[in-house]
Amino acid sequence: MPALLKQLSRKLGMMPFGFHGGVELDQRKLTGAMAIEDCSLSPVLILPMKQHIGEACTPLVHVGDYVKRGQKIARAEGYVAAPVHASASGKVVKIEEHRIAHPSGMGLPCIFIEPDGDNTSETLEPWPDWAERDPGELRERIRMCGLVGLGGAVFPTFIKLVRDRRNAVETVILNGIECEPYLTTDHRMMLEHADEIVAGLAIIRHMVAAREVVIAVEDNKPDAVEMMRKAVVAANIDDVRVAVLPTRYPQGSEKQLIQAVTGREVPAGKLPVHIGVLCQNVATVQAVYHAVCHGRALTERVVTVSGEALPRPGNLRIRFGTPVRFVLAERGLEDPGNVQIIHGGPMMGERLRNLEVPVVKATNGLLAIDEQQMSSMQTSEQPCIRCGHCSEVCPVMLVPNLLADHCRNDEFARAEDYQLFDCIECGCCSYVCPSTIPLVHYFRYGKGQLAQIRRSEAFAEESRLRSEAREKRLEREKQAKAARRSRVRETHVSDGPEHVDAAGKETS
């Protein structure tokens, strides 16, 4: 009955769709009013060979080579991949493994560039006439420019920008939600580059032939809403609307945003395109504009450098490869001491243990927060009192406390039955847990273990098939041999009489 009422009120336009659960967070947007500035050039840039979801790249340059800004220095391997470009002109000084921001603390091969400061850059041919060009051509351009989703997921952008008759895109959603506390990059981008974003949207719409475009912004950014509206009017394009959504975390998560805007769910195991929706982040759309209209590869991004422990917070345009320590020092934090540095937002970001890691395509924030402020550090895990707050806030409607029990007890089959892999790791459950249980941590552990189990199962299955195939082959060969032999014998037998005769004649 309540569901019916809800649907009715939505049909009448009395209520936005919304999504299940979620939490209201203290926004802490310290840098919302600060214009984007350029970060100065670091003496060394460290470019990891994998800054996207997918296969790692292969270096195309050698130590001692001179590279220009925007020059492709690593080739994408496989389909789900994005090439890496030099983010400044200079000399390649070494290619070796270096730490990156990753929970495992592991390293990746990186190309080290010493910038010469000349900023000589290399661009592709600008295509202001994109509207006359073939979508496939534009798609190849976006692929070559190394574009990935800059909201944090870093999924290669070109893959989503496809015209497919079976899965036609009806709605393009611009994700201007930015629901993580502190982060203001998308906010500033919308304020300062609204025209470029709208132009980028027009390109994307042309590519996928979408019917409508929805610019989704939360109501905590009224100025951005205003700017986007103006830009849409100025660009004079039809069927583009700005949707103002009530502020709620994690609305910026793709599946939740789609639910909030369209009222529809992305079926499990499917992609948004299967229900005719394409989501793109603000920064990605601007990068699409630059790639197409100016031929510029992705070599920098805007990062919110913030946190109460940082002397001079701000929104910085940072070249990829700039070490985190350099960025923090530039904003007045020379020695972190007791300050914790978070890569990303406070809800989904990762605590950095090594500040030599570089800023990469996934970096949307660098936060310096006092240990005291991190309540998760002060209290240890206590027994679950089954209050159910975690299920209330879970945007995918899991039962986190039971799921965590299964993960902790290594009952992975059960955890899978409780839909472990649908968890988006938004952190709402851990955020509200009165027993401060690190639920998301257990889910990551469970996912990792399950992936391991699946890998070894797949390996065992493969080995089994291989050995079975070998046995079959041996059996086949044996039979073939036997058949040949009997055939030979048969021919011998059938030929026999003559032979015998002959022989008989001979012998007789």
Added chain:
Amino acid sequence: MPMISSPHIHNGDSIRLTMLTVVLALLPATAAAVYLFGWLAFLSISTAVFSCVLTEALCLHWMGRSTHAALDGSAALTGLLLALTLPASLPWWMVVLGSVFAIVLGKQVYGGLGYNLFNPALAARVILLISFPLNMTTWLVPMSAAAVPLDLYDFQLCLAFFLHGPEVLGQTLDAVTMASPLGHVKTEWTRGVGVQEALASYHYSYLNAFLGSEAGSMGETSALALLIGGIYLLARHTITWHIPFSYLATVLLLAAVFNALDPSHFAPPMFHLLAGGLILCAFFMATDPVSSPVTPAGQLVFGVGCGVLTWCIRSFGGYPEGAMFAVVLMNCAVPLIDHYCRPRVYGHGADE
């Protein structure tokens, strides 16, 4: 060991805060108990709270755990809840025994906080009722000031009564005790008297039952005080509406339907609502997070189950009051309910 894993911020909620909120919500009922049953209520409640915390600390100490957890508020809450379900006339040693039952048999044998199957306070009350049926159904007349032989507002007398039992009074308690409305109705029914006549002979008044001046357990008589606390808990979001609503609605619905069919056998819905421990159970006992289902759908099932059992025990059972048995019985079904009442996960079986 600091967690490296996200999220790195927390809303500041804690077990202690949750427990303190519930204790705060019980303050109106506690105040009503002290107002209605004088110093006896004060003595019983403080004894129960103190015994529970002490037992918890001893248990934790013996198990080699940090005794710090005894002060997380959960033991104190158990003590308070237990005391509120007891008759005011109980001697001290029964109160202490009940508290020990609650903590040891109701909670620690299962592994401590978060692992108990039953609501500890209710489990202890069930054990007490079965062990001492007479004492557990002797109800003092509320607000009997300057009464012979027991003046509830005379501290010396109450203390002596609490410590040494009715012997100190020199005469039997009969003059200051009465049957509870539920007990009266049940007794009359077994004698062949219908519900309507029974209520008339009891001089039952809905207003008195709402305010709390009918006989009953210390904290159960005043529906008003309990409702204030329950609404506070709902407003603070410590509990959700699912269990109280489904529980009370089920009892009301069953009572209304059967009362309409046979008013001489089945009591009217408002009587059911205000009598006995229903409101206390619906807002404070059945909603105990540890021993109730986690999911909203499960909570609705749980509430309906509690309601059906409460009404059935009251209407057909040997005991006049069924609320606590109902909750304890439904506690057993919680793991099963939790397993079958999982929410539909995003993207699974959607309208596509």
